Amino acid sequence: MKRIVIKRPYHVEIENVEIPSLGPKDVLIKTKVSGISSGTEMTLYRGTHPNLKTRKWGYWTEYPIYPGYEIAGIVMEVGRNVKDFSKGDRVVGLGTHGEYAKIPVNDLSKLPNNVSFEESTLAVLGATSIHAIRRANIEYRDTVTILGAGVVGILAIQHAKLSGAGIVIVIDLNKERLNIADKLGAEYTINVGIDNPVKKVWEITGIGSDVVIEATGNPEAVKQSLLLVRDRGHIVVLGYHTKPVELLLGDDFYHKELEISATRATGPIPGLPYSYIKWTSDKNLKEAVKLISNNDLKVREMITHAFKYKEIKRIYEEIDKGNLKGYCQIILNWE
Incomplete structure (x- = not known):
């Protein structure tokens, strides 16, 4: 082979x-x-x-x-x-x-018969973004801002909407990806090559975003997340980082009383007790396939x-x- x-x-x-x-x-x-x-x-x-x-x-x-x-x-x-x-x-x-x-x-x-092999490849990162959205603890009608309109970012748009988000804002530099984000559920898209994303998010929300999902792997995006989120808001680091991120904890993190969470791959390992963790990686993968089959995940x-x-x-x-x-x-x- x-x-x-x-x-x-x-x-x-x-x-x-x-x-x-x-x-x-x-x-x-x-x-x-x-x-x-x-x-x-x-x-x-x-x-x-x-x-x-x-x-x-x-x-x-x-x-x-x-x-x-x-x-x-x-x-x-x-x-x-x-x-x-x-x-x-x-x-x-x-x-x-x-x-x-x-x-x-x-x-x-x-795979159900109505899911093509090509479409099904997105179930793996679909499971990854499911896990990230669960880590975000989105509440009904929350505003969610997603930095990065790559595969996991665009999947996160749809999972955020399925989880009850009221407004989803997507930030990226690539106009083709932002067009996809717009088609697949984002209420607002912000091109950082044209607009100041922090200014635009605050114009839209008035108080900052309830949840920010960083899906770029860029250290500067993590730092920017602290400026986008509201007081006592939640940041989820979905992007995979290969370089250090420098944060001054005595600034926005401290004064806003922020919560920052990591999210790892498709979820916790299979076999853990249901009373301890409900959604393990195998269940997340099957759920992503089901969502694609039902056209809930486009x-x-x-x-x-x-x-x-x-x-x-x-x-x-x-x-x-x-x-x-x-x-x-x-x-x-x-x-």
Whole structure:
């Protein structure tokens, strides 16, 4: 089988390897499509992912690295203890870019017939944004400001509305992404190349935003979040950060009595007691698939580019150099 590997920073290849053997709770998928999560994958491509230095978390600690975590395809084989999946099932899950993927059963969801493989790749980051919105504790008719109109930011718009937000404001520099945000539920979009976002948010709200979701991974956006949020408001850091964020805690954070929360991937690990945590990562993934199937989570407009997997070197280079304009979800075809 062929799979994508990053051998070292700025060096990506397609290699030939054996199809993986399964553990008792694994499922083998024949990949139809995979989604590029450009934020994470660029940190691996550039060598800036923090865990490459700290090596604290047990994944992506050294090269070679096998990128990707949005795989959709057909079940070919299941481990001996797998009960809920069978050969021929259409599925989506957290697997790396390759012709085949071995995925633990808890990282997998079946697909309804009305959800295409391409659309389903957005269920993984759909689950990530679900978890972030739950961390935000949005109350009915709250104003929510989202910094960053990338994939997770645009998904967060829709989840915020489903959670009862009254007004959603989206801030970005990319006009194509802001157009998508406008189509998918944002009441206001602010282009930072044209308007002062802090001034505009305060003009709209009068008191600042109840909730601010930072979805850029840019340290300056975290600092700006403290200016956008109201007194005793809540900031959720959804973007993945590879550089330090410098905050003067004795300024807005202190005087506004702010709450800042982190949000990690698709949620807590499966198997935790329901009395302790209701929504684990496996449940969030299945919920995202259900929302896409019911058209409550609209993802078709977010798919802006599709390529053959063999083009991965050029795709990474164009994303890295900023030459791939107006992209949101990028699909790799494996057939």
